[in-house]
Amino acid sequence: MRTALRTAALAALALSIAPATARADRVDEVWRRGNEAYLHGDYAGAVAAYEEVNRQGVASADLAFNLGDAYFRKGTLGPAIWSFERALALDPGDEDARYNLDKARKLSARRAHDRIEGDDKDPAWMRLVAGVAPSTTTWLFVALYLGFFAALIGRRWARSEWLTAGAAVLAAGALLTGVLLAGRVHLDRIPFGVLLPDEIAVKEGADTNYRTSFDAHAGLRVRIVDQDQDWLRVRLANGLEGWVRTQDVGRI
Numbered sequence: 177m178r179t180a181l182r183t184a185a186l187a188a189l190a191l192s193i194a195p196a197t198a199r200a201d202r203v204d205e206v207w208r209r210g211n212e213a214y215l216h217g218d219y220a221g222a223v224a225a226y227e228e229v230n231r232q233g234v235a236s237a238d239l240a241f242n243l244g245d246a247y248f249r250k251g252t253l254g255p256a257i258w259s260f261e262r263a264l265a266l267d268p269g270d271e272d273a274r275y276n277l278d279k280a281r282k283l284s285a286r287r288a289h290d291r292i293e294g295d296d297k298d299p300a301w302m303r304l305v306a307g308v309a310p311s312t313t314t315w316l317f318v319a320l321y322l323g324f325f326a327a328l329i330g331r332r333w334a335r336s337e338w339l340t341a342g343a344a345v346l347a348a349g350a351l352l353t354g355v356l357l358a359g360r361v362h363l364d365r366i367p368f369g370v371l372l373p374d375e376i377a378v379k380e381g382a383d384t385n386y387r388t389s390f391d392a393h394a395g396l397r398v399r400i401v402d403q404d405q406d407w408l409r410v411r412l413a414n415g416l417e418g419w420v421r422t423q424d425v426g427r428i
């Protein structure tokens with residue numbers, strides 16, 4: 177695990193959700209208390225403090241990372257993996273969170289009694305789209321798009337095979353990055369979650385009386401495809417589907 181406790185103040189974020197200065201000061205005080213608890217090895221105390229900040233609606237990759245690290249040190253892998261996923265959703269370029277997420281998933285898989293083939297392999301297009309930060313794709317698309325038109329304008333003034341070839345390459349690049357952007361928009365609309373309990377029986381229907389379809393373990397990333405009251409129908413990356421309680425899934 178990469179331990180890199182984030183200590184930046186959260187007062188500005190607190191103010192964005194509540195203009196009252198007292199509330200912002202409270203959030204910052206609890207944040208510092210969580211950091212101190214973590215540094216003293218009191219991981220349960222750190223989790224409690226970070227969760228208190230989280231309940232205030234603060235959306236911060238630093239908060240999610242610290243919470244994930246504290247959960248991991250506490251030995252609670254499902255919520256740890258969920259928190260690292262949330263950190264990456266807020267900051268796709270967070271390599272520490274990505275590294276810790278991978279380590280936590282591998283540890284959870286080693287501890288699991290179930291053996292589900294292909295449970296950690298999203299479709300290739302999802303891995304491709306998720307592997308590039310949205311801001312990077314956007315700026316690359318803009319650069320290629322503008323470059324293409326610049327090459328076309330230049331070709332009007334100078335009949336050059338190089339400009340013609342360059343325009344074709346830039347057009348192809350803009351088309352590919354445009355497809356990536358469209359994929360990102362579609363991916364962002366798909367509801368995903370993470371299984372939280374160490375072991376969970378996935379049911380064939382939305383009730384405990386249904387038969388168990390298969391067993392799963394903490395940290396598995398699932399797609400949420402349906403809901404029936406306090407039950408969710410989830411789909412693993414390998415296509416397996418079943419029902420779990422809403423409380424057993426952390427939405428990303």
